[in-house]
Amino acid sequence: MQIPPELNTSQRILLGPGPSNVHPRVLRAMAQPLVGHLDPEFVAIMDEVRGMLRAVMRTSNEMTFAISAPGSAGMEAALVNLLEPGDEALICIHGVFGGRMADIAERCDARVTRVEAEWGHPIDPDDVKKALANLRPKLVAIVHAETSTGVRQPLEEISRMAREAGALFVVDAVTSLGGIDVRTDEWGIDVLYSGTQKCLSAPPGLSPITFSERALEAVSKRRTKVRSWFLDVSLLRNYWSGGQRAYHHTAPVSMAFALREALRIVLEEGLEARFARHQKNHQILRDALAELGFSFLVDREFRLPELNAVLVPAGIDEAAVRRRLLDVYDIEVGGGLGPLAGKIWRIGLMGESSSLNNINALTGALRTILG
Amino acid sequence: MQIPPELNTSQRILLGPGPSNVHPRVLRAMAQPLVGHLDPEFVAIMDEVRGMLRAVMRTSNEMTFAISAPGSAGMEAALVNLLEPGDEALICIHGVFGGRMADIAERCDARVTRVEAEWGHPIDPDDVKKALANLRPKLVAIVHAETSTGVRQPLEEISRMAREAGALFVVDAVTSLGGIDVRTDEWGIDVLYSGTQKCLSAPPGLSPITFSERALEAVSKRRTKVRSWFLDVSLLRNYWSGGQRAYHHTAPVSMAFALREALRIVLEEGLEARFARHQKNHQILRDALAELGFSFLVDREFRLPELNAVLVPAGIDEAAVRRRLLDVYDIEVGGGLGPLAGKIWRIGLMGESSSLNNINALTGALRTILG
Numbered sequence: 001m002q003i004p005p006e007l008n009t010s011q012r013i014l015l016g017p018g019p020s021n022v023h024p025r026v027l028r029a030m031a032q033p034l035v036g037h038l039d040p041e042f043v044a045i046m047d048e049v050r051g052m053l054r055a056v057m058r059t060s061n062e063m064t065f066a067i068s069a070p071g072s073a074g075m076e077a078a079l080v081n082l083l084e085p086g087d088e089a090l091i092c093i094h095g096v097f098g099g100r101m102a103d104i105a106e107r108c109d110a111r112v113t114r115v116e117a118e119w120g121h122p123i124d125p126d127d128v129k130k131a132l133a134n135l136r137p138k139l140v141a142i143v144h145a146e147t148s149t150g151v152r153q154p155l156e157e158i159s160r161m162a163r164e165a166g167a168l169f170v171v172d173a174v175t176s177l178g179g180i181d182v183r184t185d186e187w188g189i190d191v192l193y194s195g196t197q198k199c200l201s202a203p204p205g206l207s208p209i210t211f212s213e214r215a216l217e218a219v220s221k222r223r224t225k226v227r228s229w230f231l232d233v234s235l236l237r238n239y240w241s242g243g244q245r246a247y248h249h250t251a252p253v254s255m256a257f258a259l260r261e262a263l264r265i266v267l268e269e270g271l272e273a274r275f276a277r278h279q280k281n282h283q284i285l286r287d288a289l290a291e292l293g294f295s296f297l298v299d300r301e302f303r304l305p306e307l308n309a310v311l312v313p314a315g316i317d318e319a320a321v322r323r324r325l326l327d328v329y330d331i332e333v334g335g336g337l338g339p340l341a342g343k344i345w346r347i348g349l350m351g352e353s354s355s356l357n358n359i360n361a362l363t364g365a366l367r368t369i370l371g
Numbered sequence: 372m373q374i375p376p377e378l379n380t381s382q383r384i385l386l387g388p389g390p391s392n393v394h395p396r397v398l399r400a401m402a403q404p405l406v407g408h409l410d411p412e413f414v415a416i417m418d419e420v421r422g423m424l425r426a427v428m429r430t431s432n433e434m435t436f437a438i439s440a441p442g443s444a445g446m447e448a449a450l451v452n453l454l455e456p457g458d459e460a461l462i463c464i465h466g467v468f469g470g471r472m473a474d475i476a477e478r479c480d481a482r483v484t485r486v487e488a489e490w491g492h493p494i495d496p497d498d499v500k501k502a503l504a505n506l507r508p509k510l511v512a513i514v515h516a517e518t519s520t521g522v523r524q525p526l527e528e529i530s531r532m533a534r535e536a537g538a539l540f541v542v543d544a545v546t547s548l549g550g551i552d553v554r555t556d557e558w559g560i561d562v563l564y565s566g567t568q569k570c571l572s573a574p575p576g577l578s579p580i581t582f583s584e585r586a587l588e589a590v591s592k593r594r595t596k597v598r599s600w601f602l603d604v605s606l607l608r609n610y611w612s613g614g615q616r617a618y619h620h621t622a623p624v625s626m627a628f629a630l631r632e633a634l635r636i637v638l639e640e641g642l643e644a645r646f647a648r649h650q651k652n653h654q655i656l657r658d659a660l661a662e663l664g665f666s667f668l669v670d671r672e673f674r675l676p677e678l679n680a681v682l683v684p685a686g687i688d689e690a691a692v693r694r695r696l697l698d699v700y701d702i703e704v705g706g707g708l709g710p711l712a713g714k715i716w717r718i719g720l721m722g723e724s725s726s727l728n729n730i731n732a733l734t735g736a737l738r739t740i741l742g
Contacts, residue, residue, distance in 0.1 A: 001426045003638045004419040007400045007628055009412050019405050019624060029378045030625060031402035034390050034574055036703045041380050048375040055372045068576070069440035072620040073601045080599075104600045197621055203405055205439070205576055205623030227598050229475045230440065230447045247708065249443040250568055252576030253390060254401060255623070257378055267374045332407045337618065 012326075013358050016334035017147050017307060018175070019197035019204050020350035021358075022262075026202055029261035030254050037251045045260055046240060046251070052263035053208050056177060056200075056271065057192060059184035063216060065240040066259060067207040067231065068252050071174040071195030074207025076104050077231040078170050078191040079141070081211075081219050085109035088137040090167065092116075092123040094153070095146035096337050097172055105141070108227065113137065119149050119339060120297045120309070125157040132165045138218070139168040139190075145176035147198075148337045150309030150346065152180065152302050159188040168215055174198060177208065178266050179278045179306035179350055190215040196255070199278070199306050201351030202262035205255045262351075278305040281354045285347065288363040292370060297344055306354065308347040309340075313370075318342060321369055329365040383697075384729050387705035388518050388678060389546070390568035390575050391721035392729075393633075397573055400632035401625050408622045416631055417611060417622070423634035424579050427548060427571075427642065428563060430555035434587055436611040437630060438578040438602065439622050442545040442566030445578025447475050448602040449541050449562040450512070452582075452590050456480035459508040461538065463487075463494040465524070466517035467708050468543055476512070479598065484508065490520050490710060491668045491680070496528040503536045509589070510539040510561075516547035518569075519708045521680030521717065523551065523673050530559040539586055545569060548579065549637050550649045550677035550721055561586040567626070570649070570677050572722030573633035576626045633722075649676040652725045656718065659734040663741060668715055677725065679718040680711075684741075689713060692740055700736040 014021045035041050046065070054064045067074045079101065083089060089110040091102040094117040105112045115131050117123045123142060132140075140162035144153050155171060162169040168190040173182050179199030184192050190212040197204035211219075211233060219226070219233055226232040230249065239248035266274060282305030286296070293313035296303060312318040318335065322345070325331040334346035349358070385392045406412050417436070425435045438445045450472065454460060460481040462473040465488040476483045486502050488494045494513060503511075511533035515524050526542060533540040539561040544553050550570030555563050561583040568575035582590075582604060590597070590604055597603040601620065610619035637645060653676030657667070664684035667674060683689040689706065693716070696702045705717035720729070 001422065001638065003635055004423070004631070006635075007403055007416075007632060009403055009406050009416075009628075011404060012406050012410065014405065014407060016407050018621060019407065022405055027402040027404065031398040032378055032380055033382060033398065034385065034393055035380050035383050036385060036387050036390065037575065039383065039697070039703060045378075045380075051372065052375070069444060069601065070621050070623065073440060076599065076601045100600065107596050107598050107600055195621070197624075203623065203625040204408065204621040205626055225478050227478050228447065228451075229471065229478055230444045250389060250441050250566070250575040252441065252574065252623075252626070253568075254574040254629070255576055255626070257380075258625070260375070260378060264374055264377075267372065326410070332410060 010330050013331045013361055014353050015348050015358060015362055016332045017346045017348050018195065018350060020201050020348060020353040022201055022203055023265055023352050025265065026258050026261045030258035032257050034253045037253055038245060038247065042253060043245055045256055049256060049260050049263065052267060056263060056266055057182060057184045057210050058186065059210050061210045061212055062241065063233065063237060064210040065236065067209050068249060069207060070204050071193065071207045073231065074193030074209050075101060075172060076228065077209060078193050079104045080108055080228045080231055081226050081233045082139050082168060082191065082215065083108040083110040084222055084224050086111065088113065088135060090115060090131055090135060090137040090140045092128065092142040094121060094123050094149065094151060095119055095143065096148035097143045097146060101141050120151065122151050122153045122302050125161065128158050128161055132161055136165060137167045139170050141170040143172040144182065145173065145180065145304050145307065147175045147307060148340065150298050150304050150307045152304045155187050163188055168218060175304065175307055178274065180275055180304065184210055196259055196262065199351045200262050200266060202258045203255065205252055206259055278349065278354050281349050281356065281359060282308065285349060285359050288359065292366055306348060306350045308349065309344050310347060311344055316370065318345065324369055325365055329361065331362055331365060381701050384702045384732055385724050386719050386729060386733055387703045388717045388719050389566065389721060391572050391719060391724040393572055393574055394636055394723050396636065397629050397632045401629035403628050405624045408624055409616060409618065413624060414616055416627055420627060420631050420634065423638060427634060427637055428553060428555045428581050429557065430581050432581045432583055433612065434604065434608060435581040436607065438580050439620060440578060441575050442564065442578045444602065445564030445580050446472060446543060447599065448580060449564050450475045451479055451599045451602055452597050452604045453510050453539060453562065453586065454479035454481040455593055455595050457482065459484065459506060461486060461502055461506060461508040461511045463499065463513040465492060465494050465520065465522060466490055466514065467519035468514045468517060472512050491522065493522050493524045493673050496532065499529050499532055503532055507536060508538045510541050512541040514543040515553065516544065516551065516675050516678065518546045518678060519711065521669050521675050521678045523675045526558050534559055539589060546675065546678055549645065551646055551675065555581055567630055567633065570722045571633050571637060573629045574626065576623055577630055649720065649725050652720050652727065652730060653679065656720060656730050659730065663737055677719060677721045679720065680715050681718060682715055687741065689716065695740055696736055700732065702733055702736060
């Protein structure tokens with residue numbers, strides 16, 4: 001066959017829904033020659049990654065680690081470990097990713113009750129309250145930062161309701177972790193998972209996840225085996241923790257190097273400073289986009305600073321403009337998903353991508369294209 | 372918290388059961404700044420990877436791609452897509468990985484019939500024949516290169532039997548692909564999966580996989596949804612192929628860059644030349660190890676050139692010697708698994724790791740330590 005030529009990609013400014021741009025330090029760490037996945041040096045790296053993830057997730061959970069696959073596998077890991085056939089699950093849906101949770105829970109043969117909000121709005125805690133009046137679910141699951149709509153979902157009130165109903169509280173923090181505050185323990189979250197390619201600014205391929213003791217106890221009380229061998233936390237526990245590491249699968253060594261370096265950068269900046277940077281840059285982008293005629297899908301109170309869902313002004317061929325941004329300016333912004341396709345853009349200012357220069361590049365390009 | 376220092380790993384010679392050493396070209400490609408996973412440039416890269424995988428797997432299957440997780444997720448993808456509750460599965464077990472297949476098939480609630488061989492020996496086709504006399508299984512699954520024992524399993528006769536019994540034929544080629552011949556189409560294989568970190572010499576993190584049309588037809592005839600959303604090939608199909616790529620998960624972009632470069636290197640060398648190199652180096656290692664008192668677990672006819680399972684001479688503290696190899700010489704060799712723990716070493720000569728210099732480094736170190 002014809003062997004393809006040397007890799008030769010464009011230098012993109014990544015302002016879509018992820019991946020975000022990756023710091024050269026992370027790329028360099030990733031390109032370090034490999035050590036074996038059971039090498040004592042790699043075991044130490046796993047422990048360092050776990051320690052830094054605990055700091056970023058604000059948890060003291062022992063079972064904090066990274067699933068060896070992207071964020072959607074983290075979602076599957078959370079649900080497939082907790083749910084057995086016939087279990088009740090209350091799934092909150094205000095965008096694509098809540099819907100995906102329900103799909104996965106149904107594949108676990110759980111009985112799913114849906115609480116929904118219109119896309120662009122957060123879930124109303126009163127609706128959760130009503131649903132819980134007639135239900136004692138094993139878990140309540142919700143998306144903290146809905147990547148399809150740009151909504152920040154307040155969690156504390158719903159967490160309290162879940163706890164009072166005797167349910168475990170599962171949170172998707174794929175697009176929030178490292179960009180806005182995520183307080184796993186303080187907010188009573190039992191399982192929280194994320195991705196590496198959003199506000200942590202590592203390449204995609206791992207899913208940081210944490211299980212509370214309550215969640216692990218629920219896993220240990222299962223009557224049936226976890227349906228996924230690859231994601232079974234009772235097996236992963238012996239690979240990621242304890243004195244003698246038991247072989248399970250082969251962890252993505254280079255990705256772990258990358259995540260380690262990305263987490264170092266997050267902690268060097270400091271969580272509060274990082275959240276403030278995301279918030280400040282969001283406000284600068286918001287003002288610049290307002291001048292260009294874009295308005296926000298989401299009410300101010302619930303906007304994610306790292307994912308700006310904006311309505312494209314009437315009369316603009318949004319797909320053509322996005323293509324021009326990519327082809328001429330090397331700038332990626334995201335289109336809408338599902339019912340929002342063709343109507344909104346999703347402009348990510350995540351991790352390394354959240355910078356003044358990137359905002360100026362985008363708004364400058366838009367002024368030229370639209371002006 | 373105390374932020375860990377800069378990554379600073381040792382320069383290992385990786386002669387264990389994987390990962391193998393990675394060529395600097397692959398590390399460099401992996402460290403290329405990212406493009407978005409739906410970027411037209413990345414879609415082109417996906418297509419190039421698929422084309423090269425078809426060449427290496429010797430298949431014309433359209434649905435040839437890479438699962439976004441390591442080889443054991445490829446195993447789960449093969450089985451979870453094909454098996455529904457109550458389906459019959461004939462699983463051949465001659466080591467750890469056949470046993471893992473049976474575990475996963477049982478988690479699919481399939482009815483599993485096991486055909487076993489003593490560890491260190493291949494499955495006897497006559498035993499498969501006997502099992503098939505009373506069974507019409509949906510699939511027959513077997514490991515081509517058993518990483519726990521170093522056995523090369525001949526496939527053609529068992530493939531014919533599976534076909535005659537109306538079963539799909541599923542093959543684990545994690546440790547064979549790129550090191551010994553794998554003829555997916557000619558050998559009548561319906562689903563074949565591999566890993567990147569063995570004879571392909573890319574970092575771990577992806578699982579190349581191929582589905583025949585017969586296999587995809589079986590998936591389309593399922594009465595129930597595939598239990599894993601993340602591994603559902605009917606969803607992955609729309610992400611990896613066709614004109615309009617539908618968002619599913621976020622592919623590990625950097626790992627795809629790495630795999631692309633690793634496959635280019637495999638095809639530049641040429642499959643036949645690569646197999647010959649693995650075979651020649653195996654023979655050189657074999658002769659050197661014989662002088663040191665090591666003998667092979669596996670009969671000559673069934674030895675894998677890329678994974679040398681050798682009995683450690685009596686009187687040697689094998690764990691201490693392996694530790695000394697690692698600490699003093701930066702050489703990793705693998706210990707035994709399960710019943711072979713403490714008895715054998717698994718010396719990998721996979722991909723980039725299969726070189727004269729590596730053999731001389733290992734045997735020289737062993738002469739000093741043991742002499």
